[in-house]
Amino acid sequence: xxxxxxxxxxxxxxxxxxxxxxxxxxxxxxxxxxxxxxxxxxxxxxxxxxxxxxxxxxxxxxxxxxxxxxxxxxxxxxxxxxxxxxxxxxxxxxxxxxxxxxxxxxxxxxxxxxxxxxxxxxxxxxxxxxxxxxxxxxxxxxxxxxxxxxxxxxxxxxxxxxxxxxxxxxxxxxxxxxxxxxxxxxxxxxxxxxxxxxxxxxxxxxxxxxxxxxxxxxxxxxxxxxxxxxxxxxxxxxxxxxxxxxxxxxxxxxxxxxxxxxxxxxxxxxxxxxxxxxxxxxxxxxxxxxxxxxxxxxxxxxxxxxxxxxxxxxxxxxxxxxxxxxxxxxxxxxxxxxxxxxxxxxxxxxxxxxxxxxxxxxxxxxxxxxxxxxxxxxxxxxxxxxxxxxxxxxxxxxxxxxxxxxxxxxxxxxxxxxxxxxxxxxxxxxxxxxxxxxxxxxxxxxxxxxxxxxxxxxxxxxxxxxxxxxxxxxxxxxxxxxxxxxxxxxxxxxxxxxxxxxxxxxxxxxxxxxxxxxxxxxxxxxxxxxxxxxxxxxxxxxxxxxxxxxxxxxxxxxxxxxxxxxxxxxxx
Amino acid sequence: xxxxxxxxxxxxxxxxxxxxxxxxxxxxxxxxxxxxxxxxxxxxxxxxxxxxxxxxxxxxxxxxxxxxxxxxxxxxxxxxxxxxxxxxxxxxxxxxxxxxxxxxxxxxxxxxxxxxxxxxxxxxxxxxxxxxxxxxxxxxxxxxxxxxxxxxxxxxxxxxxxxxxxxxxxxxxxxxxxxxxxxxxxxxxxxxxxxxxxxxxxxxxxxxxxxxxxxxxxxxxxxxxxxxxxxxxxxxxxxxxxxxxxxxxxxxx
Numbered sequence: 165x166x167x168x169x170x171x172x173x174x175x176x177x178x179x180x181x182x183x184x185x186x187x188x189x190x191x192x193x194x195x196x197x198x199x200x201x202x203x204x205x206x207x208x209x210x211x212x213x214x215x216x217x218x219x220x221x222x223x224x225x226x227x228x229x230x231x232x233x234x235x236x237x238x239x240x241x242x243x244x245x246x247x248x249x250x251x252x253x254x255x256x257x258x259x260x261x262x263x264x265x266x267x268x269x270x271x272x273x274x275x276x277x278x279x280x281x282x283x284x285x286x287x288x289x290x291x292x293x294x295x296x297x298x299x300x301x302x303x304x305x306x307x308x309x310x311x312x313x314x315x316x317x318x319x320x321x322x323x324x325x326x327x328x329x330x331x332x333x334x335x336x337x338x339x340x341x342x343x344x345x346x347x348x349x350x351x352x353x354x355x356x357x358x359x360x361x362x363x364x365x366x367x368x369x370x371x372x373x374x375x376x377x378x379x380x381x382x383x384x385x386x387x388x389x390x391x392x393x394x395x396x397x398x399x400x401x402x403x404x405x406x407x408x409x410x411x412x413x414x415x416x417x418x419x420x421x422x423x424x425x426x427x428x429x430x431x432x433x434x435x436x437x438x439x440x441x442x443x444x445x446x447x448x449x450x451x452x453x454x455x456x457x458x459x460x461x462x463x464x465x466x467x468x469x470x471x472x473x474x475x476x477x478x479x480x481x482x483x484x485x486x487x488x489x490x491x492x493x494x495x496x497x498x499x500x501x502x503x504x505x506x507x508x509x510x511x512x513x514x515x516x517x518x519x520x521x522x523x524x525x526x527x528x529x530x531x532x533x534x535x536x537x538x539x540x541x542x543x544x545x546x547x548x549x550x551x552x553x554x555x556x557x558x559x560x561x562x563x564x565x566x567x568x569x570x571x572x573x574x575x576x577x578x579x580x581x582x583x584x585x586x587x588x589x590x591x592x593x594x595x596x597x598x599x600x601x602x603x604x605x606x607x608x609x610x611x612x613x614x615x616x617x618x619x620x621x622x623x624x625x626x627x628x629x630x631x632x633x634x635x636x637x638x639x640x641x642x643x644x645x646x647x648x649x650x651x652x653x654x655x656x657x658x659x660x661x662x663x664x665x666x667x668x669x670x671x672x673x674x675x676x677x678x679x680x681x682x683x684x685x686x687x688x689x690x691x692x693x694x695x696x697x698x699x700x701x702x703x704x705x706x707x708x709x710x711x712x713x714x715x716x717x718x719x720x721x722x723x724x725x726x727x728x729x730x731x732x733x734x735x736x
Numbered sequence: 737x738x739x740x741x742x743x744x745x746x747x748x749x750x751x752x753x754x755x756x757x758x759x760x761x762x763x764x765x766x767x768x769x770x771x772x773x774x775x776x777x778x779x780x781x782x783x784x785x786x787x788x789x790x791x792x793x794x795x796x797x798x799x800x801x802x803x804x805x806x807x808x809x810x811x812x813x814x815x816x817x818x819x820x821x822x823x824x825x826x827x828x829x830x831x832x833x834x835x836x837x838x839x840x841x842x843x844x845x846x847x848x849x850x851x852x853x854x855x856x857x858x859x860x861x862x863x864x865x866x867x868x869x870x871x872x873x874x875x876x877x878x879x880x881x882x883x884x885x886x887x888x889x890x891x892x893x894x895x896x897x898x899x900x901x902x903x904x905x906x907x908x909x910x911x912x913x914x915x916x917x918x919x920x921x922x923x924x925x926x927x928x929x930x931x932x933x934x935x936x937x938x939x940x941x942x943x944x945x946x947x948x949x950x951x952x953x954x955x956x957x958x959x960x961x962x963x964x965x966x967x968x969x970x971x972x973x974x975x976x977x978x979x980x981x982x983x984x985x986x987x988x989x
Binding site for chain 1: 748749750766767768770771774777778779780787788789790792794795796797798799800801802803804817818820839840843846847850853854857858859860861862864866867875876877878882883886887888889890930933934967968969
C-alpha cells in the first residue's frame, strides 16, 4: 500500500479497470486499485467473444466508419454517437496496442488474422482460442505488476467498495472500503475515483458472466446522487446451462458454424428458427434469437418437457474445429451433450449476458458526481439498446483508457482548494461502520440467501424477455416487500474473519434498489427497442422514446426522466 | 431421495485450529461441488442438524477460466466447478488446497503466486499506451507452446502438490521465506512464456537470473505432480525441461 494518499482510486480489476489504471500509471499518476478479487478472477476472464477487428493499413478509416455505423444501428440508435465514434476510430490502435503488450490472436500460417463470423458482425472478428478475455486480462494483469514494482500502482485485492466520500459541494474525495478478510473498514482519500465494477448478471440468477457481478457499487453511487441510465437495457444470449448459476454464452457461435435450433413438436424435431426466419444466413442479433426461443417456449409451450429450454443440434463433423477453437471449453460443453448418430444435442435457454445500461456519464466518462468516473460495463455509453458482441471487449478497454485520460485532464484542472477536513472522512467511515454493525446484529426470521433467491426469481420472471407492464408492476411490489423484509435478517455467520455473508449482507439493499431502477425504467419504456422486449408494444417508437432513460434514486423509489440522445452523425 | 454426505475441513481464521465438519445434502442431477456448497449455504446445518456458519469458499466463473475454486477434493487437487458430485467418491471430502496459508475454511491466500509472477517480470514494456499508433498489419503466428503456456489461470494447484513449494505446515507462518522458497512450476512456465515472446535482452537476463538464483530451477525435485494437477494443460514439464536445457547451455558458455 502506498504511504501517501493515492491520487486516483480505481474500483474493479476487470478489463476496463485495469486499462484505466495502466493509462494513469503511465502518465505518472498514483493509483490505488481496489478489487473484490485478484484481477485475473474477474468476470472478464470468462469472455469467449471475438473482437471486431477493423485493422489493416488500407481502408482502415473506411472500415472504422462502417464499424461506427454498424454499432449505432445495432444499438437501435439509442447510443450517444460521439463516444461511439471515438471508440470505433480508436479501436484499430487499441488492437495494435494489445498485440504490442503480448496479446496474440489466432493467425494462419501466412500471418493473417484468422477471423470468425460473429453475431451481428459479418466482417472480421478476431479471437484467441476460447479465451480472448482471459488472455487480455492476463496480459493487463502483468502490466499492472510492472507498475506495482515501480510504485505507481498499489493493489488491494479482497476489498469491498462501501461508499464514495463526497464533500459539502458533492465532489468526490475518496471512498470507504472494507477489507473482506479482516472485515475492517477504511476511509481512503483520493482526488478522483474511477468505478469499473462490471455487470449485474447475478441479479437474475443463472447468467453467463459469473456470480460476483451484482451492480451493488453502482447502486450505492446511485443512492449517493449519480443517476443510472438505460438500466432496463440488458442483453440476453442463447446459452448452454451448466449449473444453477452459470450458462455458457456460445450458442450463437455454434449457430454460425452450422448448428441448428430445434424443439419437439408432435413427436418430431421442429427447426423453429428456420421457419420463423427463412431468408437469414449468418448469425442474427442475440435478442432476435432469444425472442424466438422465448416465444416458442413461453407462448407456445413447446419448450423441452414444457419448460424454458430448446435444443441445439451440433453436427459431429464440427468436432475438430470446435476442439481447435475452444479446447478445454469444448470438453466442458461435451459433458452437457447427448449424442445421436450424426449430431450432439445441447440444451439452450436465453440467459443474461451483458448490461448495456449503467451509471450515467458525460462524454468524458464522468458521472453526475464531480470527480467520480465510470468505465466499462457499469456505465451506459457505447452500446445503446443492444451490444454487438465483437464490441464488448474493445469498448470496455477503450472506455477504461478514455476514463484514465479524462481523469488526467480532471486532475490538472482542479484547484488547490486544500485538504477537506478530517471530520469528513471520519464521518463517512463511521456511517459505514454503523451500517455493518446493523447488518451483523440484525435479527428476524429472514435469511440472506433465501431473500437473494426470491429477488433472482422475480427478476427472471418479469424483467427478462417478453416484459409485460402487469408483470413489471408485480415485480416492483415484490422488491418493495423484499426491501422491508431485508430489515429482518439474521445472519448465520457470526465470524469476524472473512465473513462472506456479512459482506454480501451489505450489498442486499443496493441490489434491491438497483432492481427497482431496472424495473421502473422497463415499465415506463412502452416500446420494443433492441434488447428491451415488450410484446404489447412491439414497435420501436422514436417519437416518444428516442431518449435515454435517466433514473434518479429517491427515498420513495426511483424517479425516471428522459434525456435526448446525441444523434450528431446519423439519424435513424 | 439419495443424500450426499460430505466431510469438510474447516478453520475459522488464519490462526485457528482446523477441524472437520460433516454435512449432508440432497442429490440433484448435474450438481457440481460448487453447487453443493451453495445448496448447503441456503440453510447451513451440519449432519447433526446443528446450525453452523456457512462454509467459506471462492468461486466466480464456474467454467474453469477464473482459477478461483481450486481446492482438494477427495485428497486430489481439483477445480470445484468442474467436479460433478455424481462422479466423485463418497463421502465427498473437501479440504483447502495445500501449500498456501489457510484463511478460512476452503479459502487460502495465494498472494505469493502473484508476487512471484512479478519477480518473473510477466509483462512486456511498451512505453506509453498511446492510441495514436498506426495499426500493424500481419504478425507471426505464435507457437503452440506459447499458446499453451498462456492458458495458465493462476489457480495454484501445481504449487499445492509440489513437494518443494510447501511452506512449513507445522506452523501457520505466513512469512514464508519467499525470497528463497522455490518459485514453483507456474512461475517457471510464465517465465518461459515471456522469454519466448519478448526480445528485450536485459529483461530476459533478469528473468534468467530468477531462474538460476536461489529458489530457482535447481529446487525442482522432478516429482512431476504439477502436470497432473494442472486443470489447463499448461506444459509445465516441457517448460522445466526447456529451461533446464537453456540453463545448462549458459553454464557451458
